Amino acid sequence: MARVRVLVVRAPGINCDEETVYAWQVAGAEADLVHVNRLVEQPQRLDDYQIVTFPGGFSYGDDIAAGVILAQHVTLHLAERMRELVARGGGLLGICNGFQVLVKAGLLPDGAAPTSGSVPETSRTAVDAVETGAFEAPYVGHGGPTLPLQRSLGTGGGRQVTVTFNDSARFEARWVRLEVTTEHCVFLRGGELLELPVEHAEGKVVTADDSVISALRQGGHVALRYVDHDGRSDRYPANPNGSVAGIAGLCDSTGRVLGLMPHPERHLDATHHPLWTRRAPGEPPDGLKIFRRAVEHWSA
Numbered sequence: 001m002a003r004v005r006v007l008v009v010r011a012p013g014i015n016c017d018e019e020t021v022y023a024w025q026v027a028g029a030e031a032d033l034v035h036v037n038r039l040v041e042q043p044q045r046l047d048d049y050q051i052v053t054f055p056g057g058f059s060y061g062d063d064i065a066a067g068v069i070l071a072q073h074v075t076l077h078l079a080e081r082m083r084e085l086v087a088r089g090g091g092l093l094g095i096c097n098g099f100q101v102l103v104k105a106g107l108l109p110d111g112a113a114p115t116s117g118s119v120p121e122t123s124r125t126a127v128d129a130v131e132t133g134a135f136e137a138p139y140v141g142h143g144g145p146t147l148p149l150q151r152s153l154g155t156g157g158g159r160q161v162t163v164t165f166n167d168s169a170r171f172e173a174r175w176v177r178l179e180v181t182t183e184h185c186v187f188l189r190g191g192e193l194l195e196l197p198v199e200h201a202e203g204k205v206v207t208a209d210d211s212v213i214s215a216l217r218q219g220g221h222v223a224l225r226y227v228d229h230d231g232r233s234d235r236y237p238a239n240p241n242g243s244v245a246g247i248a249g250l251c252d253s254t255g256r257v258l259g260l261m262p263h264p265e266r267h268l269d270a271t272h273h274p275l276w277t278r279r280a281p282g283e284p285p286d287g288l289k290i291f292r293r294a295v296e297h298w299s300a
Contacts, residue, residue: 054098
């Protein structure tokens, strides 16, 4: 049986690319690291892969806002190819900065899902939105700036989701507890609890209004939420960035596009966890589970 092929995208400032390649290899996939410029030159290379991964880091120095510049490269040159990949049964994974890229390129929460006879708005529309300040909502917390919001919840409603500055106004680096809140994501198992590290300054998921949160929940787009040991998502530091509804990750309606702020590639071995000696032996590390489940799905 042919091995699952994964393309890991790198760009200036990305610094988790080799770890992500290694994670896919440990999970049993064949992973290639490709610079985004090479993909722009030859977008047909995407046809050779089942999964495309955007790893963590600080793409293009996170100038303007985290992930925005790489997201515009994707929007202008690669988004349609990635939608085609998903439409033919492939998947996308965005980790930390990669999650920010998928959201700001309009590929999450449902911009990569195939639609009946049409595809979501792309190209200049999204770029104009960023440049003109359209699709904005006030940033709540610590007087931070307003950031552009992408038209990311399908083509009809124009509802809006983005990722912005942490409520703490600090870079947060800590281990967090996560609850899987969807049943249809191929990377996850519904109801499972995971522990993974986060490292970000702009990890707060915000929406234009409460109706968007309801749409995300009803559509099964909330894949992961931060929880403390009492199951609450509204407490710092269990929720390290102040994300609305405790959102730590989003998926699309196909279940094959996942973006999350925590880093699964940093929990591939039991000893990676700071309390590894107190955890039950024999269980696969939580991060490795995510990669293995994807490999199992695309191997079937």
